[in-house]
Amino acid sequence: MNYRIAPSILSADFARLGEEIRDVVAAGADIIHFDVMDNHYVPNLTIGPMVCEAIRPHTSAPIDVHLMVKPVDALAAMFAKAGADIITFHPEASEHVDRTLGLIRDAGCKAGLVFNPATSLSYLDHVMDKVDMILIMSVNPGFGGQSFIPEALNKIRAARERIDAYTARTGREIWLEVDGGVKVDNIREIAEAGADTFVAGSAIYGKPDYKAVIDAMRAELAKAGR
Numbered sequence: 001m002n003y004r005i006a007p008s009i010l011s012a013d014f015a016r017l018g019e020e021i022r023d024v025v026a027a028g029a030d031i032i033h034f035d036v037m038d039n040h041y042v043p044n045l046t047i048g049p050m051v052c053e054a055i056r057p058h059t060s061a062p063i064d065v066h067l068m069v070k071p072v073d074a075l076a077a078m079f080a081k082a083g084a085d086i087i088t089f090h091p092e093a094s095e096h097v098d099r100t101l102g103l104i105r106d107a108g109c110k111a112g113l114v115f116n117p118a119t120s121l122s123y124l125d126h127v128m129d130k131v132d133m134i135l136i137m138s139v140n141p142g143f144g145g146q147s148f149i150p151e152a153l154n155k156i157r158a159a160r161e162r163i164d165a166y167t168a169r170t171g172r173e174i175w176l177e178v179d180g181g182v183k184v185d186n187i188r189e190i191a192e193a194g195a196d197t198f199v200a201g202s203a204i205y206g207k208p209d210y211k212a213v214i215d216a217m218r219a220e221l222a223k224a225g226r
């Protein structure tokens, strides 16, 4: 299994963002997770397309933009222009989910849907052909440093079943990402439930030695029975 680790810059030192991104990639990160909060869809306010554009020259790692915003479409287009590689959004925040997925892909990015703890996976029913990534939230969105909600494991298993059935039928791969409360001590269990891409903010940026944390996560993933 090809596992990917995606540090969330939500927990980075924003005063030294370029350096924080270079450091985490040097420490072995595969993807940069970029949390966008609008103080409307979620009760917090973070960073926008100008910051994405500013960090783009600092890394060749894919930038994974997690949009916690409503409405979605105009900002998705701005992030595609600002250098994002992957753009995910919450389906209940879009008026027209199929159109938003198409808009992101037409702009040259991978597109994904994000599922809050209480959001049904049935949003996937008619759009799998336009989805490149499924992101399961294991916390309620809005803040870093929250505890992993164990019920998310069942949701991850259900999403894995959908993806495997789809891939068997079409041959096309869809990534399964998990976001919220991912740590060294639970990453193996999350992988065994079916995830292949792991967002970790406070677990990585909250420790002084990023490489030690990422190495420990990879050592746990190597033990996963998938």
Ligand SMILES: O=C(CO)[C@H](O)[C@H](O)COP(=O)(O)O
Binding pocket: 008, 010, 011, 033, 035, 066, 139, 140, 141, 142, 143, 144, 145, 146, 179, 180, 181, 182, 199, 200, 201, 202, 203
């Ligand atoms: O989308 C998010 C919150 O809405 C963040 O990506 C997530 O919470 C990462 O932080 P941590 O690993 O500290 O839980």
Ligand SMILES: [Fe+2]
Binding pocket: 008, 033, 034, 035, 066, 179, 199
């Ligand atoms: Fe996120």
